[in-house]
Amino acid sequence: MALALLGTGVFFVWQSVLLPFGNVALPGPGFFPFLLGIVLGLVAVAIVIQAKWQERADQAGAISLGNRDTLVVFAALVGVGLFFEWLGTYVTLGLFTAALLLLVARTSPWRVVLGASLGMIAVWVFFRVLLGVQLPTGPF
Numbered sequence: 001m002a003l004a005l006l007g008t009g010v011f012f013v014w015q016s017v018l019l020p021f022g023n024v025a026l027p028g029p030g031f032f033p034f035l036l037g038i039v040l041g042l043v044a045v046a047i048v049i050q051a052k053w054q055e056r057a058d059q060a061g062a063i064s065l066g067n068r069d070t071l072v073v074f075a076a077l078v079g080v081g082l083f084f085e086w087l088g089t090y091v092t093l094g095l096f097t098a099a100l101l102l103l104v105a106r107t108s109p110w111r112v113v114l115g116a117s118l119g120m121i122a123v124w125v126f127f128r129v130l131l132g133v134q135l136p137t138g139p140f
């Protein structure tokens with residue numbers, strides 16, 4: 001999982017440097033993908049370090065693909081990439097949030113609906129209202 005995250009982070013950074021950066025007050029299209037790539041790279045390195053410490057503690061030598069929650073999050077992130085433009089930002093991120101709340105946090109259905117709804121509103125306020133950026137709306 002760490003290698004997949006590291007590869008994704010490197011890809012994001014590589015592609016984002018080909019786009020205008022802008023600045024913090026007025027970010028360009030390369031600004032957020034660059035930051036995301038850096039964060040993914042740091043998370044991947046942290047996972048590798050933690051895994052090495054765990055391996056030393058266990059000394060079992062068994063290869064692990066990670067736990068269930070890690071695989072669910074990774075699959076959900078792949079789904080976001082696949083459906084972001086097709087379904088639109090708000091529906092895709094709402095489904096992403098709902099999946100994580102239901103499958104990882106194991107919260108009750110009313111909290112899933114509430115959390116996904118508030119998350120979609122927060123994304124709309126941040127990008128559309130505060131930054132003035134129109135995100136893909138999809139068919140809805």
